[in-house]
Amino acid sequence: MQSGHARDSESTPASPARAPCPQRKATATISDPLVAATPRGYRNQHGDILQSTTDIRVGGGRENGRVQIVVGRLGRERIALHTFDDGGSLVATSEVADDGFAAHAARAEADRPRWVWNDTAHWYPVLLAAGVRVERCHDLRLSHAILRDSALTLPTDRPRDAWDAPIVAELTPHRQGEALFDLDIPLDSPTSTDDARETLAEFERQRERLASSADPGRLRLLLAAESAGALIAAEIHAAGLPWSATVHDRVLSDLLGDRPAPGRKPAKMEQIADVVREALGDETVNLDSQQKLLRALGRAGIPVSTTNRWELAEHDHAAIAPLIAYKKLSRLLSANGWTWLDEWIHDSRFRPDYVPGGVVTGRWATNGGGALQLPKQIRAAVVADPGWKLVVADAAQLEPRVLAGMASDLAMAEAARGTDLYAGIVDSGAVETREQAKFAMLGAMYGATTGESGRLAPRLGRVYPRAMGLVDDAARTGERGGVVSTLLGRSSPRPSPDWREVQSRATEPDATPAEERRARQSARNWGRFTRNFVVQGTAAEWALCWMAELRRRLAALDPVDDAESSSLAGPVFRAQPHLVYFLHDEIIVHAPARHADAVADAVVEAARSAGRLLFGTFPVDFPLDLAIVDSYVETA
DSSP states (O other): SSSSSSTTHHHHHHHTTTTTTOOOOOOOOOOSOEEEEETTEEEOSSSOEOOOGGGOOOOOTTTTTTEEEEEEEETEEEEEEEEEOOOOEEEEEEEEGGGGGHHHHHHGGGGOOOOEEEEHHHHHHHHHHHHHHOOOOEEEEHHHHHHOOOOOTTOOOOOGGGGOSSSSSSSOOOTTTTSSSSOOOOOOOOTTTTBBBHHHHHHHHHHHHHTTOOOHHHHHHHHHHHHHHHHHHHHHHHHHHHHHHHHHHHHHHHHHOOOTTTTTOOOOHEEEEEEEEHHHHHOOOOTTTTHHHHHHHTTOOOOSSSOOHHTTSSSOOOTTHHHHHHHHHHHHHHSSSSHHHHHHTTTTTOOEEEEEEEETSSEEEESSGGGGOGGGGGGGGBBOOOOOEEEEEEEHHHHHHHEEEEEEOOOOOHHHSOOOOHHHHHTTTTTTTHHHHHHHHHHHHHTTOHHHHHHHHHHHHHHHHHHHHHHHHHHHHHHTOOBBOOOTTOOOOOHHHHHHHHHHHTTTOOOOOOHHHHHHHHHHHHHHHHHHHHHHHHHOOOOOHHHHHHHHHHHHHOOGGGGGGGGGGGGHTSSOOOEEEEEEEEEEEEEGGGHHHHHHHHHHHHHHHHHHHHHHHOOOOOOEEEEEEEGGGGOO
């Protein structure tokens, strides 16, 4: 990222070797693959003795809290509150009316409890609207999904019920490319999960599953991070990403032409479409119809099977360049055009509906709005409020660095230390160019077997055997139909019954060569999924820990006075720096200008903290591309 205030990985190193900083005691139990119990706590795979699992911290303070308050509904207008102490004993019960819950929560926050509720997305927005921020929670719905599927927990024969409803209930057009695949889960009981008795019962079930698990410490940290993510998602929606509808409209007009009448295309798109039709010799072809366009391309001597721009670009024809330009503008119009602007931008804010855990690896999805797919053309519309700044940061090459930490691969960590990882791979002699290094690493993490990635990936195995061995083992486990897990214990789903039937059929004496080929291909496909699952899922865990720690640090900054505040950010965040955007390994913080530098420092320190939390003293660093800007477009 480049700007007048830009800080890149050279000026904000995350490596202790380049920027010494006080060592902090790790407060997470981690292991993959080896954990050994010790009198003081647990020893991770790097030999670090970590703190007892009763004091896991993510985002500040004693993560277990002194009390836990279980929230559930009593009928339509009353709420039951059950308070438990550290030892799990019930110490108090009370009831409040719906309209008194926010005031009660505000008073209770003085004791820093952990709120236990069925769904953060259901309870927390009410508190935020009333000006109440909570420090921590335990989201039973998200935690249930993790504990149900984790290989660290004992199998259960409990019938599926409302707690097992998919986190992403239905896929909108914006989200169809984000969820890795859907799981069809039949529910045996539609019991409401916000009922007080059911909430208490689920809380107790989860405590029992944690206690009986193979590694409660890892899972407690994962559940704490997942629940912190749910709080952050609700807060981002409440505060909103600052957005200028005027700038957005101007960008659309510059690129597409003036806003057209309903049912018409913008003028510039129509002009480009006419050029395409003339080049194809077909004045009536509908460029928005895939099948009609393919037939027209074929008649013009352009034999393509898709209208993917990479396939189109392989042909030298007068219609290709304008067609690619038309498709690019068409995507902008449909995804972020005037209709999107009218629907999603209100009061100078874009309020995305994030779905934490919406992807099986633990990555977030969105429920409409396309927050995970904001094109560069419209980023100019993301503008800080007057007197405020945007602090934008993304973790450079996050997944390969996470892989180095998971595998304890010192050679790979050294290649990444304080520098561009791909340049470090070139320096190691594994490949000749940075582009080759990138292709090779992507091939290793995603299981490429053909093309440049497939050709180069084996070279990494000779230089980084531990890292490559980890993903190769994950792939082989998947090919056998097994389950793999992230560093903290989120486990992959098992293959479908259809997949198992294909594998079984191929072992029959009368199996045909075609059936055997199909079985091998489906096994390889699932192996590629499990290969990437362990890395992408652990990277998602690092990102959650990063944001949770940053959230804590932002809350500790002094609020600004009324003259510097922004009422558009809502009652909780009007005077306080706050997260407003998240995309896998990138964040945006909206901050009063006076706090911008302090926020930038907090972002960097939170990244370091996340690395120590997951990987202890293992020397893998997480440098950030960081900029302080007025508009998101300045970081492009």
